[in-house]
Amino acid sequence: MTEHYNSDDTFLARWMAGTLSEAERTAFEKTDAYKQFRLINEESQKLEGPEIDVEAALKQVKLKIETLPKPKRSKVIRIWYSVAAAAILLISLAVILNSDQTYVTGIGEKQNITLQDGSVINLNANSSISLKRFFWMHDKMVTLKGEGYFTIKEGTGFIVNTSKGAVNVLGTEFNIRDRSDFEIKCYGGTVQFSDLNTSQMYTLTKGMQLHMENGVIKEDTFNEDAPSWKTGISTFIDKPISVILDELSYIYPITFDRSTINTNRLFTGSFVHDDLKNALHTTLVPMGIGYQMTANNHVIVLSE
Amino acid sequence: MPKKEPSICEETNYNLLFRKFYEPVTRYIYYKCGDLQQAEDIVQNAFVSLWRLCASITFSKAKSYIYTACNNLFYNEVKHQKVVLKHQQTVTDYTNYESPDFLIEVDEFREKLKAAINSLSVKEREVFLLSRIEKKTYNEIAEITGLTVKAVERRMSKALLELRNMLGKEIKI
Known part of the structure; x- marks a missing residue:
């Protein structure tokens, strides 16, 4: 008879763990080898491992x-x-x-900006131009607020964004005025304007202008070689007096109390940029508007 | 939501783990290599890396990390030596052996037993000593060594069988 401990390879392990069945155990205890296994097992359990601190x-x-x-x-x-x-x-x-570079003019300030491609922008008072700081040459676009005179070098794809629409430019000279009134004047070459509201396209050549009246674009012609503001004079033809008052307050550090006058009346004329008294006199007197400066010279009270 | 486990990076928790596992792990490694200094070095290095990785090991995974790390470190330095064991200083009741022969030969037998255990293969020795000295169950041994319970039982049986083959002639019945 083969002994269990030889044929069954987990028999002895189960015996040591005490998990043999009663029959297996009694049979095993009768074998000759049992006492030897028992002694080895008992003595092994009396061994000690190393002491560890x-x-x-x-x-x-x-x-x-x-x-x-x-x-x-x-x-x-x-x-x-x-x-x-x-x-x-x-x-x-x-x-x-992607950041923008912005040039800003304050009240009474003017600034000449030369762009990377050699184009020049003359920025009138209280206006700003912003354009991409990097990679501008790939996509020549500037955003105008206020008024500026553009002298664009020959080349394609120059675009001026305004609040009323985009002005597409080949090599040319033109003035854009985007204030309370809106006006584009072309002084040379060709300019294309696309109206933001109607998506309509207008093409302007030398001597042509666009201006907006009551939200409607009108085409017209004009006769001057350069916008007068560049030489220090603002000129107006048939403009509401409110536009002239706005313009005065861009050039001079003043505000108007216009509560008592009708600002829709039209004005034709001009004022200089370097003499406040003269400017007020030439604009207000012909319109029959009386004016009075407050003590700090900043608020002008108007009367009819 | 299960309760958040204590962080091992917290020193009190780390000390707790150390006091709980340092001794058993060191003994285990010692039964493999037989060099206490080497075993302590291995286990201490495992605990140092446990500290370094304290943020990425959870408290409940620490035990298995320590055993695994020690096993890996052990395989890196396979310098096996004789395991030095000694017998407990308790008085043994030899009447159990039913033979006066044992009385005379018991000290001699014990030396031979230790020598026989040392001549077992490392695989059988570590399992046999974890069971007989550390009193670990086969389940616990399987967990420590990464074996199946069945494999642990085979190694245990084989170890005892080999010990008897070596020592059988010493035990006169």
């Missing part, structure tokens, strides 16, 4: 830890930090590359 080991480990840099953040968190840093870098780069 846990506290001394803990001190040693703490010592090893102290010489380490402080615990690193987990890998996942570190990866996210890198991703976030890269994203922030990319976004800032995009923002910087």
Whole structure:
């Protein structure tokens, strides 16, 4: 008869763990080898492992830890930090590359701006021009608020955005006025204006102008070589007095109390940019408007 | 939501883990390599890396991390030595052996038993000593060594069988 402990490869393990069946155990205890197994097992259980000083080991480990840099953040968190840093870098780069450069004139100021392609913009008072800081040459676009005179070098694709529509330019000279009134005057070459509201296209050549009356674009002609404001004079033909008052307050640091007058009456004439008294006199007296300066010279009270 | 586990980066929690697992793990590694100094170095290095990775290891995963790390570190330095064991200083009741022969030969037998255990293969020795000295169940041993319970039982049986083959002639019946 083959002994169980030889044929069954987990028999002895189960005997040591005390999980043999009653029948298996009694049969095993009758074998010759049983006493030998029992002695070996009992003596083995009396053995001891090494003595270990846990506290001394803990001190040693703490010592090893102290010489380490402080615990690193987990890998996942570190990866996210890198991703976030890269994203922030990319976004800032995009923002910087996409950022605008803006030139602003205050009350009574004028500024000449020379663009990368050699075009020149004369910016009238209280106006601004903004354009892309980088890669502007790929997409020549500027946004105008107020009034500016453009001298554009030959080339394609120069666009001026205004609140009323886009002005498409070949090589040319023109003036755009986008204030309470709206006006484009072409002094040379060709300009194309697309109305933002109606999407209608207008083509202007030298001596042609567009102006907006009650939200409607009208085409017209004019006769001058350069806008007079460039030489320090504002000239108006059949403009509501409100436009003239606005313009005066862009050139001079003044505001008007216009509560008592009718500002829709039309004015034809001009005023100079370097003499407030003269300017007021030439604009208001012909219209029969009386005026009175307040003590600080900044508010002009009007009367009819 | 399960309750948030204590952080190992917290020193009191770390100390708790250390006091709980340092000794059993060190003994386990010692039964493999037989060099207490080497075993302590291995286990201490595993605990140092546990601290370094404290933020990414959860409290409940620490035990298995320590055992796995020690196993890996152990395989990196395979310098096996004789396991030095000693017997408990308790008085044994030899009357159980039903033979006066044992009384005379017991000290000699114990030396031979230790030598026999040392000549077991590392695989059988670690399992046999975890069971007989550390009193671990086969389930616990399977968890520590990464074996199946069945494999642990085979190794246990084989270990005892081999010990008997080596020592059988010493035990006169």
